[in-house]
Amino acid sequence: MTEIIPVQTGRPYDIHLGRGILNDIGSLAASVARTKKAVIVTDTNVGPLYGAQVRASLEAAGFEAPLYAFEAGEASKNMQTLLALYSFFAQSDLTRADLVIALGGGVVGDAAGFAAATYMRGVDFIQVPTTLLAQVDSSVGGKTAVDLPEGKNLAGAFWQPRMVICDPDVLHTLDAENIACGMGEIVKHACIRSQPLYDQLVACDDLPAALPAIIAENVKIKRDVVEHDEREKGERMLLNFGHTLGHAVEKCLHYNGISHGAAVAVGMHLITRYAEKNGLTPVGTVTQIDTLLTKYHLPIDCPLPLTNVVHAAQNDKKRAGGNINLVLLRGIGDAFVHTLPIADLPAFFGV
Numbered sequence: 491m492t493e494i495i496p497v498q499t500g501r502p503y504d505i506h507l508g509r510g511i512l513n514d515i516g517s518l519a520a521s522v523a524r525t526k527k528a529v530i531v532t533d534t535n536v537g538p539l540y541g542a543q544v545r546a547s548l549e550a551a552g553f554e555a556p557l558y559a560f561e562a563g564e565a566s567k568n569m570q571t572l573l574a575l576y577s578f579f580a581q582s583d584l585t586r587a588d589l590v591i592a593l594g595g596g597v598v599g600d601a602a603g604f605a606a607a608t609y610m611r612g613v614d615f616i617q618v619p620t621t622l623l624a625q626v627d628s629s630v631g632g633k634t635a636v637d638l639p640e641g642k643n644l645a646g647a648f649w650q651p652r653m654v655i656c657d658p659d660v661l662h663t664l665d666a667e668n669i670a671c672g673m674g675e676i677v678k679h680a681c682i683r684s685q686p687l688y689d690q691l692v693a694c695d696d697l698p699a700a701l702p703a704i705i706a707e708n709v710k711i712k713r714d715v716v717e718h719d720e721r722e723k724g725e726r727m728l729l730n731f732g733h734t735l736g737h738a739v740e741k742c743l744h745y746n747g748i749s750h751g752a753a754v755a756v757g758m759h760l761i762t763r764y765a766e767k768n769g770l771t772p773v774g775t776v777t778q779i780d781t782l783l784t785k786y787h788l789p790i791d792c793p794l795p796l797t798n799v800v801h802a803a804q805n806d807k808k809r810a811g812g813n814i815n816l817v818l819l820r821g822i823g824d825a826f827v828h829t830l831p832i833a834d835l836p837a838f839f840g841v
């Protein structure tokens with residue numbers, strides 16, 4: 491069964507979600523396309539798995555569909571890949587009326603999305619997320635970016651897709667670490683917005699069977715937050731729960747040896763533990779979070795000294811002036827922003 495989830499951003503679009511829907515990409519793309527050309531951008535892992543299937547569906551719908559696959563991995567989310575994409579677009583005679591199809595995880599979505607946002611001042615693109623993280627998080631919200639040597643996601647744009655096509659069946663080929671990584675963001679969504687989702691995750695005893703429904707629920711949570719705050723001025727900040735310290739952990743480890751989802755898991759645990767100590771979150775909340783993180787194979791223990799992590803967080807790019815915004819919980823499903831002078835951060839964590 492296919493579910494259509496509308497997103498009312500400045501430029502509205504639909505998220506099509508359903509098992510096996512990848513085979514319908516041709517007709518779905520045709521319903522929003524202005525021409526019959528669509529460049530597929532993917533990576534060297536996803537291309538061999540799903541490239542031919544996607545291409546066949548597009549060609550059956552009458553599209554000319556050249557495919558470009560860049561080397562899989564975060565290291566490819568850079569300016570060199572962006573330039574290679576621009577060249578491929580130009581060599582494929584892509585025009586502003588044509589389509590870009592981002593087939594892959596968050597790396598492909600972010601890089602292909604930013605290429606689409608900037609090539610000829612903006613080409614329509616369709617997100618076809620193939621990791622759990624991309625399905626529940628990065629494909630929704632319109633943020634696109636590449637990394638610079640100086641830091642992650644430093645060059646980017648808000649560019650809403652024309653459509654998102656989300657097929658949970660592609661997750662069958664995803665490894666356990668990447669499933670756990672996506673579960674980190676799913677637990678985050680439950681913590682900030684949904685006690686029922688939290689309860690469902692606690693009760694769940696067959697994750698693969700439950701995932702399609704869980705993905706739909708998470709897409710709606712992210713959609714709701716993004717609709718209220720397309721350009722991250724307020725409510726969207728709540729999506730950063732666990733991320734201030736999570737990013738700091740990733741940075742300290744040079745983005746090596748810990749997945750984003752695992753780092754966010756540690757971040758959610760730490761911020762909630764210390765929010766409890768500061769009397770800002772009811773005692774017992776961190777135990778509730780830990781239960782879920784452990785169940786879904788995510789870490790809670792900080793892999794390096796807390797002092798180092800807090801210091802790195804103080805230098806976080808998202809700090810506003812002399813203040814830092816911490817996302818805390820009043821309880822499961824109820825998040826709020828607590829603003830702190832940046833100098834007070836070590837005291838908050840008792841370091």
Ligand SMILES: NC(=O)c1ccc[n+]([C@@H]2O[C@H](COP(=O)([O-])OP(=O)(O)OC[C@H]3O[C@@H](n4cnc5c(N)ncnc54)[C@H](O)[C@@H]3O)[C@@H](O)[C@H]2O)c1
Binds near residue numbers: 567597628634
């Ligand atoms: N734009 C946003 O709002 C947003 C939000 C969160 C994260 N992100 C970005 O997303 C990126 C991380 O995304 P990710 O975790 O999806 O990483 P990723 O795109 O690198 O995918 C992880 C790995 O899984 C492989 N893969 C993808 N789909 C597969 C499938 N179906 N079967 C087998 N293998 C598959 C990929 O080739 C890669 O090796 C980061 O760069 C992060 O900054 C963006």
Ligand SMILES: [Zn+2]
Binds near residue numbers: 675733750754
């Ligand atoms: Zn995240």
